[in-house]
Amino acid sequence: MKGKPTSFDIAYQAGVSQSTVSRALRGSPLVSAETRKRIQAIAKQLNYKVDKNASNLRRQHSVTLALLLFEDATSDAALVNPFFLSMLGSITRACAREGYDLLISFQQLSDDWHADFQDSHKADGLILLGYGDFEVARHKLEKLVEQGTQFVYWGAVEPGQPGISVGCDNVQGGRAVTEHLLSLGRRRIAFVGDASPHCPEFFDRYRGHCEALRAAGVPVVPALQVEAMDSSEKLGHAAVRMLQERGQKFDAVFAASDLLAIGAMRALEESGLRVPEDVAVVGFDDIPVAAFASPPLTTVQQDTRAAGEVLVQRLLQLIRGEPSESTMLPARVIVRRSCGQPGDTDATRMAQLRRAS
Amino acid sequence: MKGKPTSFDIAYQAGVSQSTVSRALRGSPLVSAETRKRIQAIAKQLNYKVDKNASNLRRQHSVTLALLLFEDATSDAALVNPFFLSMLGSITRACAREGYDLLISFQQLSDDWHADFQDSHKADGLILLGYGDFEVARHKLEKLVEQGTQFVYWGAVEPGQPGISVGCDNVQGGRAVTEHLLSLGRRRIAFVGDASPHCPEFFDRYRGHCEALRAAGVPVVPALQVEAMDSSEKLGHAAVRMLQERGQKFDAVFAASDLLAIGAMRALEESGLRVPEDVAVVGFDDIPVAAFASPPLTTVQQDTRAAGEVLVQRLLQLIRGEPSESTMLPARVIVRRSCGQPGDTDATRMAQLRRAS
DNA sequence: CTGAAAGCGCTTACAG
DNA sequence: CTGAAAGCGCTTACAG
Structure with missing residues (x-):
């Protein structure tokens, strides 16, 4: 076997067309149970994995979320806000459960807010943590909304805010x-x-x-x-x-x-x-x-555990075009x-x- | 403008071929400075971003690293080892500096060690943090080496260990x-x-x-x-x-x-x-x-700061086919x-x- | 239920 | 220095 196997390799071995392999592996109901089983067995044996880039390109989404942690440019480069860090676990897990991958990136407050991730199809949506001065951030958030970027952020939950936020009461x-x-x-x-x-x-x-x-x-x-x-x-x-x-x-x-x-x-x-x-x-x-x-x-x-969960849920609602709303969590x-x-x-x-x- | 612009849109506006747009944006020396400038200006104006999936698919790599944090299945789901967490900042920054994206994922110790990320072209290489019982992990690490997976891990640095590790003395x-x-x-x-x-x-x-x-x-x-x-x-x-x-x-x-x-x-x-x-x-x-x-x-x-830097450096050496070696950092x-x-x-x-x- | 074919948006030899 | 064309590996109408 030279290089990674493709769906054509599986198809050849299974004696079916490549389309059928693709359908079987994506769980399409248009494939007979018997064929599907055979295909899955061969895929497993060949250690075949669907190429994410090809799949993403074709389907026009990435099944990936990006977590953007903003930090002050003046602060030491190795700092991470411990409060946001504690949210990381639940965000990661919520993503995994929903079948999404999670990109993580630290951004300077002063930078452009990287709609980049979405424009380049690296991620379907953004989770923003830490915005610094909200009066400054507000404009950037409004621009994101304008651009049609899908995002949620942790912060205050108040009427009139741009986009969807999740925060505690x-x-x-x-x-x-x-x-x-x-x-x-x-x-x-x-x-x-x-x-x-x-x-x-x-x-x-x-x-x-x-x-x-x-x-x-x-x-x-x-x-x-x-x-x-x-x-x-x-x-x-x-x-x-x-x-x-x-x-x-x-x-x-x-x-x-x-x-x-x-x-x-x-x-x-x-x-x-x-x-x-x-x-x-x-x-x-x-x-x-x-x-x-x-x-x-x-x-x-x-x-923080609920926070991560809710952030991911709200973002996925946005991505799926479902109704979503800013959410306040209880404080204790x-x-x-x-x-x-x-x-x-x-x-x-x-x-x-x-x-x- | 309907939907995201593509390189064809840029080409049309610039009055050049799509190939030239691609070359100009990737910094190929085969493009005249004047043409390049014009193309860049139009790209910026249209807020064009190269589609990562298309680019990755074509180039057969993802310019992405995956950080896998292993945890005990028995432990509470919201736990993240604070020591590993403190490495996150420097890993993220090192990746950013090298132009790589970073996927993060928590894995159960008992799971298959997801060469998955590499097989599916989601990531070019893996950084593993936390392996539990090393006698058990050793076999998994050896299998990764066999499969040709590019990875580095944090741990002891000793002769005879599978793969490349980085650890303190x-x-x-x-x-x-x-x-x-x-x-x-x-x-x-x-x-x-x-x-x-x-x-x-x-x-x-x-x-x-x-x-x-x-x-x-x-x-x-x-x-x-x-x-x-x-x-x-x-x-x-x-x-x-x-x-x-x-x-x-x-x-x-x-x-x-x-x-x-x-x-x-x-x-x-x-x-x-x-x-x-x-x-x-x-x-x-x-x-x-x-x-x-x-x-x-x-x-x-x-x-931990040096740790993150070195982990990323060693992994990139591996990916680039350069010589690399396990590295020990001083303890204080x-x-x-x-x-x-x-x-x-x-x-x-x-x-x-x-x-x- | 299955197959042939188009096409996602790039990159890069190849030819000029 | 530039363009036409092939092709990366999938998914999904379309036709059977």
Whole structure:
């Protein structure tokens, strides 16, 4: 046998036409069971695999999805957002289950958003993770819609957004974790995270936060909110310093992400403040290290497993021309020690590790 | 414009033949600069992208690599080994730089090892991460070699192994971290991890460990070695219990992976033993949570960034028919508090976080 | 149920 | 430097 066998080789051995081989292997009902069986046996024996490129070319689709992870050009080249990473598993598996292959690519925020993948027929649709400044991203997303690109993205879920998005219920998450802080007696809660349309997810978390405060009759103090557009330990650290420079007193910090929260805790520690005794700290995301922070971080868990599933489902609906819609997933407060209430540390830590590994 | 433009559309607009369009866009020197320029401009204006499937079919290769992550069938479906995950970034980037696309797929250890990707022309070569029991994997790897599959894998680097592997210098890493423990006065060091050809990487770490002991004139006590074939917190926990049941005294634990080490620390804690005062603990891998463990875990860092680069380079050499060879990367001890020597916690923690995010 | 034939959109010898 | 033509390996109307 020279080179890879083709459907003609199978046909020859089976004594049928190449068309019949193709039909049999694609599961067409137009082939008799007996013929199909014979063909399959020979294909298996010859280790024949349908040539994807030929099949794709002919059928005009690739049965492949592309996962585009956007990252800041300024950040170190080896970084991958741990939150997105945790979605990777479920996305991959959902694709596999649906018979789709998954291309993965890291993109610079500044680049053209590669409709390239679809234009070149490398992928039938795109999953976008991480868009940076949403006001900038919005235009790019709108262009994608215009071009007829099939895509879904993880982010805020709000009316008027371009395309289909999947995200967690940030308002509810922000509300729930703030209520928890309030129930522990905290009243001056700082919020670390941008509260503007540039960061709709952080903004929604802030909205939920404010809702909870108002419902409890606690005043919303603008000076207790500090901008942080990105999610990093450094920005969280800087935010606490900023609050202190403002001379604001606070007994809790709600950081819009775990990375911000961890940086905030470090800054507090350095100022001689104890977490949670002096200042309670909560984050958002429940990234793997959250359970290992000192103290272990109370946070809001987004269901990354469901997230991956839903992203793939929505994208496939788009590709198949079925009705599809943006979807919000529930958020869940995970209580650990950083908020001042001894949580079930051991159990959550085990669960975390399991998710991490 | 109906549907995606083809090279014929470009040719028509440029007033040249389709062949010339193809040549111009592929950068053939057979096209005049002026013609090329005109064609490129029109292609750009029409948002033309070469159809990958057609191009691949014609050229008989896919300019795509497949990353296969193997996992235990028994483990929860959402798990991804954090160590492999940390390699993903550099693999992706190395592929992008070389102009290759990257398919990613999770495979069950028990499945056929999908030469499928290559047979179907989905990918030109494979990168395998995680093989489980190497004695079992060896046969599969040998079969891949027989079939002429182009692949590289992460693992031990030893003579007589099938195919091309890339791994860290486990012997050196095991030696170095043991020397460190010895330098801190520890003498009865337990080793948690399988020391057999089933786990060549763990075995090499054990070898390095024994070398260091012998060089220091410290006896190697077989009863201080506990099997753990896999890397999980649970097995690390069980290993410490086993040591205690054996009635062995030990003042340090060298776990063959961070996950094992973290489980071991928890078991020690539960027995009322203090880490590092009573028992020093060190791990291997330097996964993101290692810096956040309590106490922060001393471990051996594998250079995941270089790992990804080298894996891709070696695979491309194979694909291009160039000489290639298995490669060993250096390992580096990261000192944190779990070994009893106050490490530069803050600096390493920051570095860790940066790698984690 | 099966076969002959067209065609998916390129790339690349071949001829000029 | 350019064009006409073959062909990569399939899938799928079309005809039987």
